Amino acid sequence: MLALYFLAAGILYVVYERLVLSPLGKIPGPSLAGATRLVLMYHEFTGTRTQWIHELHLRYGSVVRIAPDEVSFASWNAVKELYVSEGSGYEKTGFYKLFDNYSAMCMFSTITKGPHGERKKIFSDRYTKSYIMQPETVSGIQDRAEECINICTENVGKAVDVYVLLHCYGLDCITYHLFDPLGTHTLADPADRMKMKEIAYQDNLIDSYKEYYLTKMIPSEVVTLLYKYLVRRPARPQRITTQVMNTARRSDVASHTVLSKLLEANLPAESIASEMFDHTIAGHDTTGDGLCFLMHELSLPRSAAIQESLQHELAENPSAPIDDLPYLDAVVKEGLRCFSPSPMSLPRRVPKGGRRVSDAYIPENTIVSCQAYTLHRLDERVFPNPDAFMPERWLESEGIMERNQLFFAFGAGGRGCIGKHLALLEMKLLLREAYSSYRTRVAPEMSASMERDDQFIVSRPKGQQCLLIFEKL
Numbered sequence: 449m450l451a452l453y454f455l456a457a458g459i460l461y462v463v464y465e466r467l468v469l470s471p472l473g474k475i476p477g478p479s480l481a482g483a484t485r486l487v488l489m490y491h492e493f494t495g496t497r498t499q500w501i502h503e504l505h506l507r508y509g510s511v512v513r514i515a516p517d518e519v520s521f522a523s524w525n526a527v528k529e530l531y532v533s534e535g536s537g538y539e540k541t542g543f544y545k546l547f548d549n550y551s552a553m554c555m556f557s558t559i560t561k562g563p564h565g566e567r568k569k570i571f572s573d574r575y576t577k578s579y580i581m582q583p584e585t586v587s588g589i590q591d592r593a594e595e596c597i598n599i600c601t602e603n604v605g606k607a608v609d610v611y612v613l614l615h616c617y618g619l620d621c622i623t624y625h626l627f628d629p630l631g632t633h634t635l636a637d638p639a640d641r642m643k644m645k646e647i648a649y650q651d652n653l654i655d656s657y658k659e660y661y662l663t664k665m666i667p668s669e670v671v672t673l674l675y676k677y678l679v680r681r682p683a684r685p686q687r688i689t690t691q692v693m694n695t696a697r698r699s700d701v702a703s704h705t706v707l708s709k710l711l712e713a714n715l716p717a718e719s720i721a722s723e724m725f726d727h728t729i730a731g732h733d734t735t736g737d738g739l740c741f742l743m744h745e746l747s748l749p750r751s752a753a754i755q756e757s758l759q760h761e762l763a764e765n766p767s768a769p770i771d772d773l774p775y776l777d778a779v780v781k782e783g784l785r786c787f788s789p790s791p792m793s794l795p796r797r798v799p800k801g802g803r804r805v806s807d808a809y810i811p812e813n814t815i816v817s818c819q820a821y822t823l824h825r826l827d828e829r830v831f832p833n834p835d836a837f838m839p840e841r842w843l844e845s846e847g848i849m850e851r852n853q854l855f856f857a858f859g860a861g862g863r864g865c866i867g868k869h870l871a872l873l874e875m876k877l878l879l880r881e882a883y884s885s886y887r888t889r890v891a892p893e894m895s896a897s898m899e900r901d902d903q904f905i906v907s908r909p910k911g912q913q914c915l916l917i918f919e920k921l
């Protein structure tokens with residue numbers, strides 16, 4: 449009995465400490481979430497974290513406490529402080545260790561600045577805008593865009609599942625950039641297509657959160673043993689894992705590839721493979737899902753005028769350089785704003801001594817983050833009618849600085865997306881190929897849900913199918 453009293457007193461003290469004594473007690477948010485992490489965990493395990501945090505921001509404003517040691521922000525000041533200040537922002541949290549592959553770290557999974565910078569400097573030149581715009585890269589991506597649209601239009605007037613084809617396109621493009629000529633051919637080769645299916649249809653939410661919380665509670669070596677002997681390890685997409693590992697040992701790749709740079713650095717095969725596997729995953733479904741949501745939106749009756757304006761610009765400027773098409777640019781940017789492939793929080797840890805973020809004092813080690821979904825919607829002075837797909841908003845000069853500041857689809861600062869220029873090129877070339885010659889509409893038999901389904905770090909359409917009809921212009 450006495451033990452029960454002690455337990456109850458202990459719990460009461462912890463709650464009192466978290467809600468009253470802690471400096472985070474002053475931050476708005478639901479008391480229950482401030483008292484226990486279980487509330488946030490519930491939303492993580494049920495795939496509702498992003499939406500729940502967004503609703504809290506709508507209720508409490510741009511700073512919200514979402515767990516005893518975690519705060520979410522939604523303002524440009526916070527983006528600047530968390531992701532851009534002090535070089536590349538605050539350090540990442542242990543969450544990112546889950547992205548080690550083959551038991552070796554990759555740039556994305558590095559926590560601290562030193563190892564991150566060292567890895568990044570090996571191949572960052574392969575992702576600069578000027579490098580991506582070189583003929584070798586552009587023509588490789590253009591070939592794949594043509595291949596994808598040719599398959600989409602084999603049966604003009606009949607429904608085609610673009611979810612599958614756009615993911616194939618994303619995978620073939622990124623593996624071309626990584627290790628041409630040894631990349632995948634999932635568009636052309638049905639046998640190769642299984643590689644795309646293994647990744648694009650994998651459900652990683654619950655397994656990844658389980659692993660994350662296990663490694664928070666017990667040492668990672670114990671977790672490894674547990675997985676080895678007691679529980680099933682989250683499934684890895686076997687085919688692509690093996691292909692990437694085998695490719696990491698090959699030197700017969702084109703000189704324009706990322707692999708050719710990694711080989712120069714004399715890294716162990718596991719490190720090269722880990723880096724390439726991460727780029728393969730990060731570069732394939734983000735672009736595939738982003739394009740899928742965007743083409744679906746363009747194909748709805750409510751977007752008919754937008755599709756026409758796009759077709760008009762493409763028809764008027766058939767040989768314009770891809771970056772000289774402002775309406776196309778606005779369509780892509782608005783697509784990434786409304787349907788960010790990575791809409792969720794990007795967690796960081798407050799450095800020693802604590803910091804002031806958006807006028808609030810946040811103690812050291814607190815987990816802090818911003819999420820694209822909310823930054824792209826909360827401030828209606830910057831994004832009026834935030835849920836509407838309106839490419840025109842990006843063409844107005846008034847307020848453009850504020851819109852760009854809050855645009856967070858690729859993250860921000862030194863740890864923002866390295867593949868951004870490649871992704872934009874892929875999206876623009878594919879859309880130009882499609883809408884220069886065709887119009888699209890949603891097939892009448894399309895019943896799959898296009899609702900956002902959050903996975904661990906990316907979002908995809910719930911139904912994992914998107915049936916569109918292409919018609920010749």
Ligand code: HEM
Nearest residue numbers: 555556727730731734735790794858859863865866867871
């Ligand atoms: C529309 C497509 C894409 C979107 C929306 C996107 C989004 C993002 C975001 C939000 C981050 C920051 C993550 C964080 O801070 O936790 C990121 C990082 C990253 N992205 Fe992308 N990405 C896209 C395409 C690509 C492509 C094509 C690649 C190809 C290599 C790529 C590779 C990476 C890598 C390696 C990082 C880690 C950067 C670092 O740690 O320094 N992404 N991406």
